[in-house]
Amino acid sequence: MSLIDYLNGFITSDRRARIEQVLHRRTNHIAVCIEDVYQLHNTSAVLRSCDVFGIQQLYVIEEQFGKRLDKNIAMGSEKWVDVHRFDTARRCIDQLKSDGYRIIATTPVQSSTPLEEFDISQKSVICFGTEKSGLSPVIMEQADGYIHIPMEGFAESLNISVSAAIILYQLRRRLNQSEIPWQLNKKEFEAKRLNWTMKSIRSIDDIIKRYNQENKTL
Numbered sequence: 001m002s003l004i005d006y007l008n009g010f011i012t013s014d015r016r017a018r019i020e021q022v023l024h025r026r027t028n029h030i031a032v033c034i035e036d037v038y039q040l041h042n043t044s045a046v047l048r049s050c051d052v053f054g055i056q057q058l059y060v061i062e063e064q065f066g067k068r069l070d071k072n073i074a075m076g077s078e079k080w081v082d083v084h085r086f087d088t089a090r091r092c093i094d095q096l097k098s099d100g101y102r103i104i105a106t107t108p109v110q111s112s113t114p115l116e117e118f119d120i121s122q123k124s125v126i127c128f129g130t131e132k133s134g135l136s137p138v139i140m141e142q143a144d145g146y147i148h149i150p151m152e153g154f155a156e157s158l159n160i161s162v163s164a165a166i167i168l169y170q171l172r173r174r175l176n177q178s179e180i181p182w183q184l185n186k187k188e189f190e191a192k193r194l195n196w197t198m199k200s201i202r203s204i205d206d207i208i209k210r211y212n213q214e215n216k217t218l
Contacts (some may be wrong), residue, residue, distance in 0.1 A: 001215075003194065003208075003211060004193065004197060005205070006211050007194070007198065007201060007211075008050050008197065010199070010201045010207060011197060011200050011201060013099050013168075015131075015200055016197075019193060019196050019197060019200070020106055020193065022054075022080075023184065023189055023192055023193055023196070024183065025054045025056065026056045026183070026184050026192070027175065027182045027183065027184070028055050028056050028057055028123075028176065028184060028188065029057060029120075029123055029124075029175065029180065029181075030055055030083070030120070030123075030124060030125075030126065030171050030172075030182075031048065031056075031057035031058070031059065031096075031099075031101060031125040031126070032055055032057070032058050032059070032125065032126055032127075032128070032164065032168070033059040033060075033061065033062070033092065033096065033125050033126070033127040033128070033139075034046055034058070034059075034060055034128045034129075034160070034164075035061040035063075035089060035092075035128070035129050035130060035135055035136060035139060036061060036062070036063055036129070036130040036136070037128070037130055037160060041161070042159070042161045043060065045161035045164075045165075046058070046128070046160065046161055046164045047078060047081055047083065048077045049079045049161070049164050049165045049168050050077070050081045051077035051080050051081050051167040052060070052077075052168075053169060053171075053172040054091055054172060055081070055168060055172075056081060056082055056184070056192070057081075057082050057083045057084070057099075057125075058081050058082065058083050058084070059092055059095070059096060059125065060083060060084065060086070061086050061087075061088070061089050061092045062086070062087060063086075063087060063089060063092055067079045068083055068149065068215050069151075079196075079199050080196065080214050089136050089138040089139055090138055093138065093139065093142050094139065096125050099145035101122055101123055101124060101125040101128060102122050102123060102125070102144045103124075103125060103139065103143045103144045103145075104118075104123040104124045104125065104126050104127060104143065104144065104145045104146070104147055105127050105139055105143040105146050105147075106126060106127060106128050106129070106135070106137050106146075106147055106148065106163060106167070106207035107127075107134065107135070107140070107146050107147075107148055107175060108148050108151075108156050108157050109146065109148065111146075112145075112147055112148045113145065113146060113148070114147070114148065114149075114150050115129070115147055115148065115149050115150070115166075115167060115170055116150075116170065117148065118145075118147050118171070120171060120174050120175060120180065121178075121180055122176065124145075126147070126164075126167055126168075126171075127139050128160050128164055129165060130162075130213065145165070146151050149163060149166055149167065150208070
């Protein structure tokens with residue numbers, strides 16, 4: 001018996017169905033990167049938005065202020081989104097490029113691409129900067145493109161968590177309406193299904209140990 005089949009015996013059929021339902025809507029095609037966000041609730045709110053809109057990968061740069069993830073505000077989303085932490089922007093950029101992402105910087109500069117005109121056909125990571133000064137020169141210089149949310153009032157910027165929610169909602173909606181193959185591939189799907197199933201079971205270490213012992217006797 002495979003490990004996933006064995007573990008499925010420890011969760012309800014409703015839980016199994018829910019895991020598969022959510023995974024069918026998950027994507028690695030769009031990812032998010034946040035850089036040196038100071039306010040605890042902003043980092044956590046972005047993480048929660050990633051979960052809500054089916055974004056599986058979140059890259060967090062913590063060069064200036066250290067770890068800023070508040071689990072209470074994230075509402076458990078840290079269990080379901082893959083969070084990658086980096087102590088410098090340079091290391092994060094190198095990893096993003098290695099992972100095949102096009103680097104897209106968010107900036108209120110009007111010469112950047114309006115959100116609704118952004119090309120979603122390529123695998124991209126959307127980068128958000130610190131509350132006061134925005135993205136660092138490292139990311140701005142390495143960016144492959146720039147986007148902004150068109151605004152009609154006197155304000156020229158939005159809170160980072162609000163911006164992230166608006167952008168992710170828009171991109172998610174467009175992906176859903178497109179023919180782009182944005183879903184997880186079979187290998188990614190099965191790996192995450194196993195991971196989420198394990199996270200859904202109490203005393204998982206003991207159960208895995210029992211599974212290994214039982215398989216040794218076969």
